[in-house]
Amino acid sequence: MKKIVAFESAEEGALYEPLISRMMNRLEAYRKFLEKKFRLTTCPKGVIWTSSELATEFFSSIPIPAYAREDFIYITPDLNAWQELMLRQLEDKDLPEVRAYYEQFSEDDLFEILAHELTHYIDLFVDEFDDDRTDSIWFEEGMCFYLPRKYGFSENYFKKITEIEGKLAEAFSREYAHRSLDDFGSESYQSSLSSIMFDYWRSYLTVFSLVQRVGGDEQKLFSLYLEWDRTGRQTSLTKYFSIHG
Structure with a gap:
């Protein structure tokens, strides 16, 4: 590069x-x-x-x-x-x-x-740069945070940034948690900075939780995500992963 x-x-x-x-x-x-x-x-x-x-x-x-x-x-x-x-x-x-x-x-x-x-x-990732990127962008954004943090830094850094963004997401949940993760991307940059960042914090924390759910195996999680796409996206990605809230 x-x-x-x-x-x-x-x-x-x-x-x-x-x-x-x-x-x-x-x-x-x-x-x-x-x-x-x-x-x-x-x-x-x-x-x-x-x-x-x-x-x-x-x-x-x-x-x-x-x-x-x-x-x-x-x-x-x-x-x-x-x-x-x-x-x-x-x-x-x-x-x-x-x-x-x-x-x-x-x-x-x-x-x-x-x-x-x-x-x-x-x-x-299943979407290209010129796609609308509206119904699963939270997974891509969350994983783009997860992989560098998990594999590019110490365990202490990984734990600390997860803790910090957990505190941020909790602090702003009253204002923004009513929104669906699946809507991330539709109007991402048309609100306040905290509103924009909330979608990023929550996307990362959701991916973090999903990786834990599959035993820490990111490749398995990617396989599930790709299967959702291959089978025609018959439901939203949050419903597919049984994500609530």
Whole structure:
């Protein structure tokens, strides 16, 4: 994959060059893991590293400065911008442990987001980038969180981020839990930041629970998911997996 640096000044790009190089080296190792274990056969042409402003206002209108398109991953390396976004999602909730966690937003957290975007390219997902992607996107998004967290970091990191997002989902459940997971994707970026992120937290936590249900065997869970698609999606994916709430 190519490393493409797209900032408004050469000086800004140079400032992030060491961090970007470290991220790309880690991504190469994760790419090899996905190729070996989870059917990654076609990678994006490159990663476009840019500012948060350009990512959310120039290249796209998505309010989160990391996303995958058919040919490229777009992401900002600005740790301060990520920290500000992660804290803003808390709104007025009194969550001191969660706040303290995101106040220490690190390179590991940035790499997790980058690895998440690459995971979207594995062949095990049934929807393509140009599909409507509305009736099962929660499974793909949840798995794109799960795999990097499970296999790209320590057990302590995996447990901690699961705990943090569990607290977030619980804190915002009164506002948003009435929505169906199957609707994730229909209007994902047209609400508040906490509303957007709630769908991501819940998708990850649901996939985490499903993996536990099949004894920790992600391949078995993928097989069930693919069978749902092969048999014509005769019911919603949440009903297929007997997910309640």
